[in-house]
Amino acid sequence: MFKKEFSPGAKSKVKSSAQRAIRAKVIETYPLIEPYIDEVLPKKEQLDLVKIPDRVSLYCNGGTPLFWQHMDDPIVPHLQLVHKYPWCFTRVRIDRGGIRFVLSGATLMVPGLTSPGGRLPGGEESEEWANGGKEIEAGDVVVVDAEGKENACLVGVLKMGTKEMKEKKKGPAIENGHYVGDGLWKLDLS
């Protein structure tokens, strides 16, 4: 999605009614975020909307990017927000070998998730990727952690449900996500 670097477009203030709608949408998409919503999207603080290329709207609070949305696709957290509150999102993990492909903007492929270093829902219960044994559906937003790393490297919409991934063990898993070091990551909002 953001392979190239770009400059921010026009910035506007989000009206409080729209701000409420965004809060509701965020909670609906990420139920785990609810207890933290006042920290993440404080009611009294002004939310700004910055237009960025390819019809993406970026919501931010001053210089802090929070969420972005491509047209009517799901609203997706910026990775800096994910790094602060990783437990608010559904997560999977890729093996170490897949990291450099993700960081070069390639499509995340299923084998990176199904290999021994990868993690999908239903694994070891105590691990943060277990998701209570519940599979994740195609179209859902997932945060992608990496083997041996503390911070997530990618966030995006699943192309294939995790159940199907386990059966097929191949094919694209996430296209056009937002990864650390991409144009959105490097965007200067100051």
Add this chain to the structure above:
Amino acid sequence: MADTENTPAPATDLKPARKVVYCGVCTLPPEYCEYGGTVKKCQDWLEDHNPTLYAQLYSADAAAQNLSTLSVDAQKRAEKDAQKKAAKASAQEARESEKRATSKIIIKRVERNKRKYVTEISGLEAFGLELKKVAKEFGKKFATGSSVTKTAAGGEEITVQGDVSDDVFDWLTEKYEEIPEENIELVEDKKKKSAA
């Protein structure tokens, strides 16, 4: 109302937001620096700014662990990849520094009306300065109008209201030590005067 004071605050088991260190060189979390082309610089930065994390990430143990989970083949590919990236980054850096050495910033004083001047500053982008930001800063610093304008040649420059040539020169040389003074030229546009 009086007993509200005694009501315990709602129990919160909220975790505090994680504080993440980001690399001052490549902006990524330092654990991902190895995938950029600036590993060496990143490593130096981390050693200076966060020795604890540096020890964690760059100890011999950590390096061995990193590699042990990759097949020999994948290790080789990753290594080759890293070399390519590093070569690319250093070539880019060389290009940029050469560009810097030969580039000139021109600060031009232009007479608009009698005793009314504007100052046009061009060439800043060659030194990695962002015109929009610098224009804003000039506006604040000199309390005057300042904006990015298109040049006839199709490029962009900064136009500041008033004669601030000397101030701009001082500001640039003080704030950006990497810009050599001899690469900044002060000129005067007198074409309107001579036409009069």
